Amino acid sequence: MSVQQTSTGKFIDGEEVIAIELTNSKGTYVKIFNYGAIINKFIVQNAKGEMQDIVLGFDDFEQYLNPEYLKNYPYFGAIIGRYANRIKNGTFTIDGETYQLAQNNGADTLHGGIVGFDRKVWDIVEVDDEKSTVTLEYESEDGEENFPGNLVIDLTFELTDNDELILSYEAETDKATAINLTHHGYFNLAPGGGNVKNHQLQIFGSNYLEQDENYCVTGKLIPVTGTALDFTKLKEIGRDWDETEGYDQSFVLDKTYGDLTLASKTTEAESGLTLNVYTTEPVAHLYTAKYVDVKSGKGGKDYVGYDAFCIETQHHPNGINIPEFPTTVLKPEDLYTQTTIYKVSLTK
Numbered sequence: 001m002s003v004q005q006t007s008t009g010k011f012i013d014g015e016e017v018i019a020i021e022l023t024n025s026k027g028t029y030v031k032i033f034n035y036g037a038i039i040n041k042f043i044v045q046n047a048k049g050e051m052q053d054i055v056l057g058f059d060d061f062e063q064y065l066n067p068e069y070l071k072n073y074p075y076f077g078a079i080i081g082r083y084a085n086r087i088k089n090g091t092f093t094i095d096g097e098t099y100q101l102a103q104n105n106g107a108d109t110l111h112g113g114i115v116g117f118d119r120k121v122w123d124i125v126e127v128d129d130e131k132s133t134v135t136l137e138y139e140s141e142d143g144e145e146n147f148p149g150n151l152v153i154d155l156t157f158e159l160t161d162n163d164e165l166i167l168s169y170e171a172e173t174d175k176a177t178a179i180n181l182t183h184h185g186y187f188n189l190a191p192g193g194g195n196v197k198n199h200q201l202q203i204f205g206s207n208y209l210e211q212d213e214n215y216c217v218t219g220k221l222i223p224v225t226g227t228a229l230d231f232t233k234l235k236e237i238g239r240d241w242d243e244t245e246g247y248d249q250s251f252v253l254d255k256t257y258g259d260l261t262l263a264s265k266t267t268e269a270e271s272g273l274t275l276n277v278y279t280t281e282p283v284a285h286l287y288t289a290k291y292v293d294v295k296s297g298k299g300g301k302d303y304v305g306y307d308a309f310c311i312e313t314q315h316h317p318n319g320i321n322i323p324e325f326p327t328t329v330l331k332p333e334d335l336y337t338q339t340t341i342y343k344v345s346l347t348k
Helices: 061-065 067-071
Strands: 002-012 015-023 029-033 038-045 051-053 078-080 091-094 097-100 123-128 133-140 151-159 164-173 182-184 200-203 207-211 217-223 248-252 261-268 273-279 283-287 310-314 336-346
Touching: 002 061, 002 123, 015 123, 015 133, 015 151, 029 151, 038 336, 061 067, 182 310, 200 283, 261 283, 261 310, 273 310
Parallel strands: none
Antiparallel strands: 002 015, 015 029, 029 038, 038 051, 078 182, 091 097, 123 133, 133 151, 151 164, 164 336, 200 261, 207 217, 207 248, 248 283, 261 273, 273 336, 283 310
């Protein structure tokens, strides 16, 4: 078990960008940047004995800052906040006060606004070599992206000898605020990458959330039974999809609120890898990367639509505007917590 820190030589707003490398006793390896808390590499051994990277990204940190990449920005591997997914019309009300956010996705706010947590340099506040953990911290000031309250977020990454990458979040605020954090990892379990339609996927959710024409959640739950969104049993991702749309959908997990449970299971035949995602969150959002169009990714490879899948664990999108959903308001007397685990294993 080890943790290694290396400077990228890059400074953003006077803050140094550091690469943090977590390694376990099996040689499984995760590389994280303190910029955006980006998971840049997640390298595991596949059934052929090869070391394989299962996340999309870049070989060089500078590429995450490339204007061409940011023009059609897919948030590769980053932490999303203050508020994941969409907020309808970019507005919400807390304690009688209404807040208007930047409308950066049509009329709605997406992934925290113009510059979210994904484009901030986080402080490295604790490192533990024996446990292979690193804790990053970011303080979002009152009024940042027009969200209320000074919000302090601590995010701990732990790589276990069981090939689990554990993300543990905590946050506190000095004023009631909206919060909904997630990780936007783009996964591909095939040794050569490419379209993920042949990956097998199971999602442990019997209902999905209705969305409007801009993919914003309306508040209505719909059973998956009899629809292309029925992943209650393991099936190929591409079996029932509209191949021109893929999936961009939130599933409500079948669970007791707050319990750490299995959200999804994904397998790929050639690599023999299985990725299980566990979470305390009530929702898993499936995105099959329709809008990805990225040049010169890892190894010079271009990434296109459907070259990855995302399982974004979170609270109900737009829940700040839907009282029937679990609250996404954090108050000064409360502590926000979330745990999400990415566990990789060989398919049995």
